[in-house]
Amino acid sequence: MDLFSISVLGLIIIGFILLVLIFSIIPIGLWISALAAGVRIGIFTLIGMRLRRVIPSKIVNPLIKSQKAGLDVSADQLETHYLAGGNVDNVVNALIAAQRADIPLQFERAAAIDLAGRDVLQAVKMSVNPKVIETPVVAAVAKDGIEVKARARVTVRANIDRLVGGAGEDTIIARVGEGIVTTVGSSNTHKGVLENPDLISRTVLSKGLDSGTAFEILSIDIADVDVGRNIGAHLQTDQAEADKRIAQARAEERRAMAIAKEQEMKASVQEMRAKVVEAEAEVPRAMADALKQGKIGVMDYYNLQNIKADTEMRDSISKVGDKPGSNANNNKK
Structure with missing residues (x-):
């Protein structure tokens, strides 16, 4: 292959690459479609959309749809709504549906509803079909x-x-x-x-x-x-059960207090008995001291012993008479 053929092939390749770059930057096909639909939009406007990172088809196709439906919507309005993060195609569909249903709805209102996070097309449908x-x-x-x-x-x-x-x-x-x-x-x-x-x-x-x-x-x-x-x-049953538990708790509290009081009284009685035993233990010692000191005589001591023996005998006789089936009780009968 000679030098001329190589140069021609190189020019063809460069031209093809340039043509691909031009068609990727300039949406010629989309521009032709807009012109065929009667939508006047400049080629430089489409190039500007590319530079602003706006997909031209997202604007041109809804614009064609709105123009065919007779809506007064501009490309700048659609592009502004797209850049704000809205769904352009859904807004245009909602405007067309509202127009067909004779529902007053402006583009700015529909765009605000869409940007608020609500489905404006579904809202229009719900207005027609509850x-x-x-x-x-x-x-x-x-x-x-x-x-x-x-x-x-x-x-x-x-x-x-x-x-x-x-x-x-x-x-x-x-x-x-x-x-x-x-x-x-x-x-x-x-x-x-x-x-x-x-x-x-x-x-x-x-x-x-x-x-x-x-x-x-x-x-x-x-x-x-x-x-x-x-x-x-159910509420009455629950209330009765609650009252029962409260009464049981209070009765248990009173029983515990009675048991504690009884234990306290038993302890007091045992303490008193201990004191009595202790006092009785001191009696012989006191008697011995009195005899030594001459405060009482021997006869007094014997008289005291006789009185004590007589008291014990009477106490034992009284206990025998109190037994069930004893002769004293039979005689009384």
Whole structure:
């Protein structure tokens, strides 16, 4: 291969590389598609998107869609929303759906809803086709102590104006549950709730539970009502058991105090007996000292011994007469 052929081949390769680079930087095909759809967008605008790290197809395709739908949306608005982290295609679809459903929705409002983290397209769909939210089983107790379990279906419609800053579905479910508890709790008997379950719906709807939320409550239907436990009887049983335990504890406390008092009295008696024994032990010594000192005579001592012996004899006779079946008792009979 001669030098000329090599030069031509090199130029062809360089030209191909340059052409690939141009088409990668300048989206010619996308620009042609926009022109064919009647969307006026400059080639330098597309190049600027590349430099700003914006994917041109993410802007041009929604722009074509909006222009075909007759929406007044500019490329700068879509690019600004894209750079802010929004979903451009979803916002444009929501605007088209709102226009078809005759729902007033501006681009700035839709962009704000999208940036707030809500699905604006789903909100528009929910405005056209309301959503049914089913609450979990809510247990409440009527005034007669009977538990009533109810489950409700709440039909809601999205409120576009309150999507930004409005509460979500969890708040609706919590408020409906609170309304069920209030309605059942204010009923005199559980039978009234079972006979008229629509009483719950009317009471809950009258409270304006959708205030401050992103939804508008259309209806509340009681899907299921069932009777639960007899809470009043359980509470009375528990209270009686608690009173019984308290009484037992107090009785045990009194018994322990009585036992302690008895032990204290026994200890006192034993102490007194010990003192008596100690005093009796001192009597012979005192008698001996009195005899030595001449305070009493021998005859006095013998008289004292006779009195003591006579007392012991009388005491023994009295004990024999007190025995069951003794002659004294038989004579008395």
